[in-house]
Amino acid sequence: MARRLFDMIDIVEVLQHWYSGRSKTDVATSLGIDRGTIRKYVTPAETAGMTPGGEPVSRAEWAVLAAGWFPELVDAKARSLTFGEINEHRDRIVTMLVTNRPATVWQRLRDEHGLMVGLTSFRRYVWLEFPHEITADDATVLRPDVEPGSEGQIDYGYLGMWPDPATGRNRKLNAFVMVLAMSRHMFVRPVVSMDQAGWIDAHVAAFNFFGGAPARWVPDNLKTGTIKPDLYDPKLNRGYSELAAHHDCLIDPARAAKPKDKPRVERPMSYIRESFYRGREWQTLGEMQTAAVLWCADVAGVRSHRSLGGAQPIVVFNAVEQPALTPLPRMVFQAAVWSRPKVGTDCHINVASVLYSVPWKHIGMRVEARLTDRLMEVFIGPDLIKTHARLARGRQTDWADYPPEKAAFFMRTPVWCRKRAGELGADVAELINDLMTVNALHRLRACQGVIGLADKYDTIRLNAACRRAIDVGDPTYRTVKGILIAGTETDTTTSPAAAPVVPAHLHGPQRLFVIDDNDVDHDGEQHDADGGVDGDVIDLPITVDIEVAS
Numbered sequence: 001m002a003r004r005l006f007d008m009i010d011i012v013e014v015l016q017h018w019y020s021g022r023s024k025t026d027v028a029t030s031l032g033i034d035r036g037t038i039r040k041y042v043t044p045a046e047t048a049g050m051t052p053g054g055e056p057v058s059r060a061e062w063a064v065l066a067a068g069w070f071p072e073l074v075d076a077k078a079r080s081l082t083f084g085e086i087n088e089h090r091d092r093i094v095t096m097l098v099t100n101r102p103a104t105v106w107q108r109l110r111d112e113h114g115l116m117v118g119l120t121s122f123r124r125y126v127w128l129e130f131p132h133e134i135t136a137d138d139a140t141v142l143r144p145d146v147e148p149g150s151e152g153q154i155d156y157g158y159l160g161m162w163p164d165p166a167t168g169r170n171r172k173l174n175a176f177v178m179v180l181a182m183s184r185h186m187f188v189r190p191v192v193s194m195d196q197a198g199w200i201d202a203h204v205a206a207f208n209f210f211g212g213a214p215a216r217w218v219p220d221n222l223k224t225g226t227i228k229p230d231l232y233d234p235k236l237n238r239g240y241s242e243l244a245a246h247h248d249c250l251i252d253p254a255r256a257a258k259p260k261d262k263p264r265v266e267r268p269m270s271y272i273r274e275s276f277y278r279g280r281e282w283q284t285l286g287e288m289q290t291a292a293v294l295w296c297a298d299v300a301g302v303r304s305h306r307s308l309g310g311a312q313p314i315v316v317f318n319a320v321e322q323p324a325l326t327p328l329p330r331m332v333f334q335a336a337v338w339s340r341p342k343v344g345t346d347c348h349i350n351v352a353s354v355l356y357s358v359p360w361k362h363i364g365m366r367v368e369a370r371l372t373d374r375l376m377e378v379f380i381g382p383d384l385i386k387t388h389a390r391l392a393r394g395r396q397t398d399w400a401d402y403p404p405e406k407a408a409f410f411m412r413t414p415v416w417c418r419k420r421a422g423e424l425g426a427d428v429a430e431l432i433n434d435l436m437t438v439n440a441l442h443r444l445r446a447c448q449g450v451i452g453l454a455d456k457y458d459t460i461r462l463n464a465a466c467r468r469a470i471d472v473g474d475p476t477y478r479t480v481k482g483i484l485i486a487g488t489e490t491d492t493t494t495s496p497a498a499a500p501v502v503p504a505h506l507h508g509p510q511r512l513f514v515i516d517d518n519d520v521d522h523d524g525e526q527h528d529a530d531g532g533v534d535g536d537v538i539d540l541p542i543t544v545d546i547e548v549a550s
Contacts, residue, residue: 011041011070012062018042021052044069082117086125089113093126102126149324151181152214153265154203156194159277166284175272175292176202179265180214184305185317186265188272188292192285196239200335203243209293210317212325213247218262221253238368239338246333247326268300275299337371347401351376355395356388360403414440417447424454425463431475449477457484464489 017027024042028035045065050057057065086093089109096105106122109115115122155177162173176189176199187206191198207213244251254261276295282288301314308316341349343362348355351369356376358367362385370377371390378386388396412420414436421432431450435443454462465483469475483489 011066012059014038014041015045015062019052019057082121083125086117086122089115146181148182148321149214151216151218152178153181153262154178154217154219155265157269159190159273177265178206180321181264183313183317183321184308185313186296186300188296190288190292196337200239200243204333207328210325211322212327213249215326216250216252218252218254221256237338239336243333246329249326334372339369340366341369342366354391354393357397357401358386359401412448414444417451420451424459427463427466431466431470434475446477450480461489
């Protein structure tokens with residue numbers, strides 16, 4: 001019969017059975033203990049004159065008697081086979097515990113001083129000899145049983161460096177792992193990028209593998225899932241929140257730097273590296289991901305799991321947990337990538353290397369951009385402030401996002417000017433076409449100015465003024481404006497009103513070089529306004545007032 005290690009509780013139980021009147025053989029059969037062992041622990045009671053069926057003895061009294069008969073069961077030092085071996089290093093242990101934890105002390109004693117004792121025995125020695133070294137972190141809280149389908153623990157684990165045949169360089173390979181806490185059935189997906197899109201895609205693939213989703217997700221505090229870790233109110237990534245809402249599930253991130261919050265996904269990481277990845281070669285990432293799915297079902301799923309009493313995870317999953325998972329929605333989840341760009345002074349944000357315009361009032365602010373296959377949406381809090389069709393590259397600008405006074409020139413293109421002139425009337429359209437016949441961009445502001453006069457004058461007067469400017473051979477903005485100011489658009493007896501003039505006071509040299517003004521008199525002859533000939537030099541006083549067209 002296999003040897004059984006006894007403690008005080010076992011001996012009390014043996015003594016109670018014997019004292020109740022049962023034979024040693026019956027006690028041995030009932031408790032599954034060798035009869036010689038029963039005799040060993042009953043003999044002190046018989047020597048003390050105790051016989052079955054005597055005066056009642058309580059369980060506490062039996063414990064006191066057994067402690068006196070078998071002191072080695074009370075003193076852990078006395079019954080420990082390794083206590084003396086560890087105690088030979090007591091001085092080193094005292095010194096090392098000042099700066100290191102018990103596990104590190106044990107490792108160094110094993111590697112550097114040949115201590116051949118297990119970590120559990122070493123911890124027991126430290127707890128007995130140095131109780132002041134025990135801290136709250138040394139306590140392991142047994143997790144309560146998890147209901148089927150209620151929890152999935154999620155994390156990334158490092159697999160190793162993968163020599164990618166396609167690129168010829170080594171790439172860092174990680175594994176997305178989701179473990180269902182009740183059945184321990186797992187999903188593994190190797191990845192080379194841990195961005196938000198990959199995080200969401202891996203979740204969707206895991207739910208398809210399980211045929212449902214656990215009601216509560218316990219991920220690590222990665223930026224792809226949790227923007228700001230917090231014990232009571234973690235700020236979740238909006239794309240991740242959308243995925244949870246789509247499946248009607250709860251995200252409950254683990255506490256930062258607390259791996260024991262999700263031990264059922266932390267513990268199998270070394271097993272995944274050893275059993276699935278090491279010693280194998282793959283040509284592509286897709287091939288590796290396909291192999292991982294098969295490994296989860298055919299290898300990890302059928303292993304004997306100690307926490308399940310030796311049962312296979314896939315058997316427990318199929319029998320108990322799969323029916324309890326949240327069913328997959330009928331509509332396929334449309335993944336969106338969220339980012340937090342800043343609105344530049346040019347009223348644009350950068351989303352996936354494409355520039356999109358945002359209303360100018362938000363310059364300098366951080367906004368949240370939601371990018372899908374078809375749309376790019378911009379939010380401030382819950383409010384949608386802008387929507388664009390998604391572009392593959394380049395820039396998408398809505399001129400209405402700029403201040404009106406600054407965007408007018410760019411919005412009112414030559415095409416817009418011709419279209420608007422046609423709406424205002426035939427004479428306006430004719431004058432605009434004349435202006436744009438040669439060097440349209442150079443005369444664009446003049447065209448915009450003529451059209452802008454429609455904001456102050458009615459279209460009948462504006463058309464009449466344009467007609468008169470055309471007839472006299474001077475179809476310019478200043479001429480049209482001067483006609484409207486003077487109110488002579490219907491006067492056929494006088495020449496068009498001249499553009500307003502302002503006096504200019506020149507202080508400086510006594511000689512003025514005559515510039516070509518190209519003034520036109522009633523006879524059609526060209527001459528200078530001052531009566532001189534182009535290129536003449538005229539003597540002037542130090543200060544002279546002349547009229548210059550504004």
